[in-house]
Amino acid sequence: MRTTGMGRGFAALLVLAMACGCTVQGTGGDGKRHLPVRIEVPQRSTPPPASPSDGDPDDPKAGSAPPSTSAAPAAVLWSRGDSGRGVRELQARLRQVAWLYDGPTGSYDDLTERAVKGFQGKRGLPRTGKTDAVTWQRLKAMTHEPGKWELYLMGGQPADAPDPRCLTGRVLCISKTSRTLRWMIDGRTLTTVSVRFGSVGTPTREGVFSVYWKSRHHVSTLYDSPMPYAMFFSGGQAVHYSADFAARGYAGASHGCVNVRDEAAIANLFAQVRNGDKVVVHW
Structure with a gap:
């Protein structure tokens, strides 16, 4: 063709x-x-994209959900029942921002837990009452590092070294620097308690004295105030229990006496100290 x-x-x-x-x-x-x-020309089809569940059935990653991006909870530094220097600093800083009015005591109690919850809630943090790393950093950013007196406002301060005059015999060794009283026998410390002294107008005398009179249920005739477990060492000045010191700490002062805030401790001390035992008040 x-x-x-x-x-x-x-x-x-x-x-x-x-x-x-x-x-x-x-x-x-x-x-x-x-x-x-x-003229119809067949078109090449494009396979659909694989779904997250597709893949090798023997591959442990096949079908698995994408990894979680949620942040891990912040580490807890202190919580109720804890104690120590860190808790004391926490309480001192909470006092600075007016979330805690008691202490510092060094013990994470119900009042501390409540204060932490309030601080956390005010700043949009989870109200756990536990001091985690995030809460601690936020509190530190808002406060200054507490000084010695802020940390030991309610007592519990470590005692400094005893005065050399306290190293022999039976002695009530009282330091104005660390605000502590040591009960010592022949250089060995048996008991240490926090103490408070007189104000500027009525200072506690310094020097070496001796206990000359003990009065279990004493009431001051000059100030008409109770002075239980009183151990007099210089005129009208005595070591005795103070309910005001127990309640207000170093916010107050005595009229010259050495106040003790731990009633159980001074009751035990009163039972051991004898008339004639030495009293050393020093810086």
């Missing part, structure tokens, strides 16, 4: 249309007009 140039052109056009999926119309070699020809 002979093919004219026009026929060959139409054939080439037809092949190109088949490759592209086009519609072709025109005239053949006989000069006649032909109907349109539609």
Whole structure:
């Protein structure tokens, strides 16, 4: 069969249309007009993206959920029942921002827990009552480092070294520097308690004295105030229990006496001390 140039052109056009999926119309070699020809070319399908559960069934990572991005809870530094120097500093700083009014005592009690909860709630932190690292850093940023007197406002301060005059015999060794009283026998400390002294107008005398009178239920005739477990050593000045010291700490002062805030401790001390025992009041 002979093919004219026009026929060959139409054939080439037809092949190109088949490759592209086009519609072709025109005239053949006989000069006649032909109907349109539609060539369907199958399209390559694209596979759907794999779902998170797809993959190798033996792969332990296949189908696993994405890792959690939630932050781990902050480490707890102190909570109720704890004690020590860190708790004492926490309480001192809470006092600075008026969330705690008692202490510092060095013991994480119910009042401390309540103060921490209040501080946390005010700043949008979880109200756990436990001092975690986040709470501690926030509190430190708002306060200054407490000094010695702030830390030991309610007593409990470590005693300094005893005065050399306290190292022999039976002695009530009283330090104004550390605000402590040591009960010592032949250089050995048996008891240490926190004490408070007189004000500027009525200072506690310093020096070496001796206990000359003990009065269990004494009441001051000058100030009409109770002085239980009184052990007099210089005129009207005595070592005795003070309810005011127990309640207010160093916010108050005596009229010259040496106040003790721990009633159980001074009751035990009163039972041991004898008339004639030495009293040393020193810086």
